[in-house]
Amino acid sequence: MANFSISVNGKSHEVDVDPKTPLLWAIRDELGYVGTKFGCGIGQCGACTVHVDGVAMRSCQMTVENIASRNSEITTIEGLSENGDHPVQQAWLEHDVPQCGYCQAGQIMSAASLLSNIPNPSDEDISAGMAGNICRCGTYKRIHAAVKTAATKMS
């Protein structure tokens, strides 16, 4: 166990954990940001996606020690926008995307990162950019449409 300082959603937090603790479990269990989801723990499903210095990353695959040593700024779904009105979140509501909803925080974080890299994505860009996020309920068509809507909102 050791003390680390990590910055999440613009706030600095002290955590006392094993250095190898995945960021996912530190933000969920230690800091209580439970919007970031656990799906597989091995970087395969995308449910745990957060932004690390603005880039979508699998939080189950990063350690607290690593994040702290790089002084990275973490953004979770709770911090994506102040009022829950990021264009991607708005688009998600307009398209009524979720079924069970469990994968959607990860989908939204991936989509926001995709759009900051590619403001006007083609169908192929969206498919490739969202391929790392599994939705067992099969909401892929709605996700696809919502990413397009979000792109027009942001342009």
Add this chain to the structure above:
Amino acid sequence: MTTNTNRRNFLKVSAAAGGGFLLGFSILTSCEQKAVATMTPELVMPAEFTEFAGFIRIAENGVVTIMNPNPEIGQNVKTSMPMLIAEELDVDWNNVIVEQGKLDTEHFTRQIAGGSQSIRQGWTPLRTTGATARAMLLAAAAQKLETDVSELRTENGMIYGPGDKEISYGEVAALAVTIPVPDEVELKKPEDFKIIGKNTKNVDGRKIATGKPLFGMDVRREGMLYAGVIQPPAFGMELSSFNADAALAMPGIVDVIEIDCAPEGKELQWTDSATVRKQIAVVGNSTWQVMQAKKAVEVEWKRVSPAESNAGHRSKMTDLLATGKVAEARRDGNPEAAFKSAAKVIESTYSAPFLPHNTMEPMNFFAHVTDEKAELHGPIQTPEFLEKTIASLFDMDPADIEVGMTRMGGGFGRRLYGSFAVEAALISKAVKAPVKLVYSREDDMTQGTYRPDYLVNYRAGLDENGQLIAFHVRGTGTAGSPVFENRFPAGAVDNYLAENISLDSNISTGAWRAPRSNFIAGAEQAFLDEVAQAAGKDPIDFRLELFDRAMEKPVGENNDYDAERYAGVIKLAREKSGWKGSEGEGVYRGFAAYYCHNSYVAQVLDVTMEGDKPKVGRVCCTVDCGIVVNPEGALNQIEGGIIDGIGHALFGEMTFTEGKPDHENFNTYRLIRHPEAPSSIDVHFVDNGIAPTGLGEPSLPPVIGALANALSAAKGERVYDQPFTKSLRG
């Protein structure tokens, strides 16, 4: 329509006051995009309110809370069931807060998520509840306004009388609950619906999009410990002994204990069928610490029943179908003679493997059990059965057990079997603390209640004119046959025989989205295409001829479908898809239709091939599920079932070696991903005003048949075995 009210329920009304439930729920306002985009302020239920029959709370300022009685697993009942109440109550949906009800056997019935039955079975009772409350509010208003009820009308939570007399629901609610419950109430005519039939956004949509705690995985309590369980690595094994010294020495680990989930003499429910009796529980201060410590426990297992491999299953099932003692499920005419006289006999065998559920949210549950009472809270499709098991296990009065339901990160049948909740309860009791049990993905995938593996053999006899004169289906699978003997083409063939035989196995199986239908629909629809081809007929024309026969002169008695509605969705799919069969040019089409969960679905699916790899293009889908309560939500369900069905038919397969599941996580177990979804899905609902039927399951089974038929067209030979990607590689 008038309907009888449940007086007993309504007599339980109370003018309840005070908090406890004031979570400041948000709702989405209208369907207008603008309203959503501007993020309307959250609606808040005041601390004082009047409660009607456990379902409805009305505050003086007119804010209404409606309880959703059933578990929400992604099928959207948390939105659609309250819509039924709100419709007859006649309130403005924008003024409604929806709250998830707990298990409450006094007020609610059938609090189960399963069989696509929530809306079908809730259709009349929930509307009656709304209409009864409305009638009582009207009677109270008549007293207050000193006029006759017949002079009054309601609209959006207001009651209007002669002249400019008006009063709000909020103002009369407290008086209304003191009024005798009417024996009968009038329900609205479908043409008067204002909420039913309108696109209504998911009531949790905003919370989901902003990451609010909604799921079992998100439950956190003061003093809560985290737990994990260690279960046998293979089916047929049992705990022998363990050494936890190393695990106990790890940071944050509180205890390592043995739990017994099914002690002798305790009453188990069918939902406990997959319970592993003896397990090891690791308890600690965080999920991660517990997951690490589980690996440090040294365990000895012993084999208590045979080690089964799935390869062995295929040969056993083949033997069962060939020489086993089959049970006759249905016989019409004289199938043996008809086959003998047939000009042509077509015979094929279809198979499908075990499937894990793989809900995105792994199994988990919160429990706080003391000597006096038990609180359980989490994702469960069968809360009432859980309460019964807990009552028996701890010799507790059900009144001392509280079961709450979180939103669930998928169910698909897996959360019918609540052994994980029982485990959480046992652990909490043992360590004397509130506990959240969390399965890793590996636990979740390897301790499943799998969709059984299946094998089915079909034979069809045609006469010299290509008429179907004999049909024989014989099916087997782990823990039961997949055959539904009274479904189509039963009723449309003079000589018909359905036979079943079951394979025993120690691999635990259970209901998986559209049980049995999820396999047999694809097999049957692929086989009917083979028969149509042998008869030299277009696959749709061939089926419609059979439905004509079933309408004109149905064979046998218990035919489990309405031939006219069945033919209706097929004709609609033919028209909407512009069906001409596969025309080459690299786009191959497949057709299928199926009836299950009281709904009818037909689909036309396009496929293109890149080498061995299929890509699904457009899927055209027609649905007859009666009245569509929430069109947008219904569309989402249909799309989801199609994508889920395509994914599992193409990729899904759990195999076992010596009883041990060969896949543990998504690195080797393949689920469908975004780029593999169909390029478009277009859905058409039949508008017929019939009472609503299932939606969460019916679009999945037929799409497997449509896909099989399209792939067969593409390949020039039939595909018989799922997963299809494996068959295509040869």
